[in-house]
Amino acid sequence: MSAQWPAIRMTVNGESRTVQAPAMKRLLDVLREDLHLTGAKEGCGEGECGSCSVRMNGELVNSCLVPVLQAAGATIQTVEGLARNGVLHPLQEAFLQCGGAQCGICTPGMLMAAAQLIERNPHPSMAQIREGLAGNLCRCTGFMRIFASVIAATTQQPESAGEGASDAR
């Protein structure tokens, strides 16, 4: 059976990987089942929640909507590829400091969306942050700590919590 499936080569988190999978298998399932990269999550299966977000050839995609054949030859980055040599990416560090992750299920997708955003625009305005993250649903945080995390990552000032920052005393 599997002999009939095409061999699909991709570069995933900097490594060349080849999978044999049905052409229409979702990239999300290939990442999770074939490559055992379970960071990307399925929240809705229809491209609404963004928790399966990964970067493909420099674009943010919902991996639940991408047939793996479409990823042939592509460069894929998942949340597992954000930290380098055990050092957290500035976004991961900021999410940790500013409370950007609560239950954590949207976090891998949110981080990829945020990474995409700040790579395109290293100093986004609040409106640009909101727009950049609008495809990723978080039910825990109300987004305020996530905005604060993105701002902290782009300014390297963890306590510049920005909009939504308040004054606990």
Place this chain on the structure above:
Amino acid sequence: MSTTATTRIVGATVPRKEGVDKLVGRAVYVDDVAREGMWHGATVRSTIPRGIIRSIAFDPRIDWSAFTVVTAADVPGKNRIQLVVADQPCLAEGQVNHCDEPILLLAHPDKHKLLDAVGAVKIEYDLLPAVLSIEESEKQNPIILGEDNIIKSFLLEKGDADAAWAAAAHIVEGEYRTGAQEHLYIENNGMIAEWSVENGITVWGSLQCPYYVHKTLRSVFDLPDEKVRVIQTETGGAFGGKEDYPSTLASHAGLLAMKSGHVVKMVYDRMEDLAATTKRHPSRVRHRTALDKEGRLLAMEIDLATDGGAYSTLSATVLSRATLHSCGPYVCPNIRVHARAWATNTVPYGAFRGFGAPQAIFAIERHMDEIAASLGIDPIELRRSNFLHDGDRNATDQLMREPVILDQLLDRALAESGYYVRRERYAHENATSAVKRGMGIAAFYHGSGFTGSGELYLNSLAGVDVPADHKARVLVSNTEFGQGTNTILTQIAAEALGVEFSDVIMAPADTAHIPNSGPTVASRTSMVVGRLIERASLQLLAMLRQDAGLGERASRDAFFAACDRYRAAHGKVESLCRYEAPPGIHWDDKTYHGEAYGAYAWAIYAAQVAVDTVTYSAEVEEFWTVQEVGRVLHPVLAKGQIEGGVAQGIGYALYEKVVWQNGHMANNQMTNYIMPTAEDVPPIHVIFEEIPFRYGGYGAKGIGELPHDGPAPAILNAIRDATGVAFNAIPLLPEDLFERLGARQPVEEPALP
């Protein structure tokens, strides 16, 4: 008491305990687990709201020999999921009482074969008349549950609610409604089960309350305690939605595992999770209020009804909390609250953050604004003149022994929001603008922990131990699902033990290793369980001082050295404590009088809302929260709790509508059940006034549920302020605004500046 002492770790912004695992994609959620030879399970569900199952046929185009099929006949123990009353079948027997009720289970090695197979099971029914709303249930024809369709009723009385009306200067009436709301945790419900004769049943899954699941499995599988094991996997949001439902799903996965002989995974997709699992109870609350000529409350008569769905589940306890929060944070000498939870043929409603309080608080806080409008007085001053203060008694005659600082919270909220300045400005601007802005507030309290005698009944046991690897461990059954349990409980233990935050970890949430410290619900973790961990840690220090030569003010190295000596002598280093009620807690379940809660968190929330009279959209533009939740254990996590709760509350008020079609949720997708996104949530300001509570963990009271209580009434009060129209039902969608405003106000172009 340690509550006023300077602390090193409590109150500090330490990193979330499991934070790095979540940020690098290493945290293991149930769907991330794959076991060798694992099968997958699926559920065949009712497609009608009520009827007798006439026949079940299996389409011969499917090779059924490759499937495991489970029906109610395969249940070895009691075919019931019991939370309060044993009325809900684990799998339907003979009759179905709601759409999407589980009837039959299938398992197969290939999950992709299951969808077809579910569709190939043909069930025929003899339809029975269904009851689909509170009003239909009240007619008591047909009777669908018990003798009268009433799942539970409460009567709360204080003073003489009949005598006060004659003396009243004003009588104001109103009716307020709230809709169902979905938890919409981003991780759907999921469970993996393994069964063997020797070990009984083990489940791994996304859940809040390991011992609730444990209790259900014991009963469904008729097994002794030691043959049931429940292990929580990382849980991707819960909000109450994984309080009761995991008991059902664990039973289903377990039945398939037992019959198939394989490990079985069941993870719902979004459509199944939305259609088949619990939601927030819809409500209808009628207020009739007597006031004197100064606007002081003389009497409140409240008729509170909730839709409980087809089975009892947690409706009685949700109704209890609704009843106890229905009179608001006000002094009123004469009260009668008659509350009833009605059975309907819909998916059973269940726990959801706030647990009945958001419904009741929506009604009273909306009603206060209608009273103010009716009397022609300022809604702020109406509230202020009726606030509870320390020394007053609330609706259940509970004496407010602890400080009550509502006036201070209100002043702060007014100042922070610039309430009066903005109101005046918008009143002026609205006259010439198609966008009408307004300000609204809500005042409320939320009882922390289980109601009345509930905490004594739970009899929680929790503690700390220090295994030989030199990490102290927190031993609790309270789970992490984003709210910060792991972090705050290890902070408390590290603080009390005098070690570093990194020296303390959580013991695995596995019933084979942890005591029953009660469910992770009811805003009880910080206050009740946190206090147990604080006590157990101090008790451990005393043990080490007495038996292992630990000195006062010892270093962390000296602490672990003493642990080694103690372990060598006694075999293990462990300290457990059982719940003890704060003094003066008396509760009478019959009369509904006494100390309803050990403590209350207090808050004033304010909303600025813009209503566009061209598009009929209502948008929250800014939101302020001022609250007193005792000691804040972790400033960033605490802010996160408030902001997240407010966002859910905004969704509850303006976005989230469950559309019903003959008892089935018709919009069971994220495409058409709409929650607020990053572009919708306004700036949310979070302000804490801290008054440490003596009997809570390092002074903490409950925080988790509070923020869901205030947004909906504050927002609808702001819409009233903006438009002059009283909207008394949520969710309030553009079509609802259009219905009332469209007829009244001709569409006009925005005036040019």
